[in-house]
Amino acid sequence: MKKDLPSVYANPIDKDIRNNNDIYYSQSEERSINTSNIYEKINQIFASPHHVYKSNVLIKTKNRPIKTTIVGKSGNYLLCLNGDKINMLDIIDIERI
Numbered sequence: 001m002k003k004d005l006p007s008v009y010a011n012p013i014d015k016d017i018r019n020n021n022d023i024y025y026s027q028s029e030e031r032s033i034n035t036s037n038i039y040e041k042i043n044q045i046f047a048s049p050h051h052v053y054k055s056n057v058l059i060k061t062k063n064r065p066i067k068t069t070i071v072g073k074s075g076n077y078l079l080c081l082n083g084d085k086i087n088m089l090d091i092i093d094i095e096r097i
Contacts, residue, residue: 041094042073048096054081060093061086067097 045055059066059078069081077085 038088038091038094042078042088045070045094045096046073050096056097058095058097059086059091061090062092063090 045051045057048055054069054071056067056069059068066086068084068086070078071081072079073088074085076088078088078091079085
């Protein structure tokens, strides 16, 4: 009881396929900062249901990390509860604590 399988059409591949990516990682290289991503993170913090008046955040700037409480934004600055203003252009990363 031997049955033959139906024939299958195999399309010939006559071009170079490059559907894989080479990924390199080096800790010593400086990474480019995507500022639109920073603005999106800030807007998500202010739009969060957990943000009523203030939010505790950890801000990593070009110079140092800052653990503070933000209450708003004005122009290109984040306003802190203690009266400090942090320039958004100096921010590398921001996360809610």
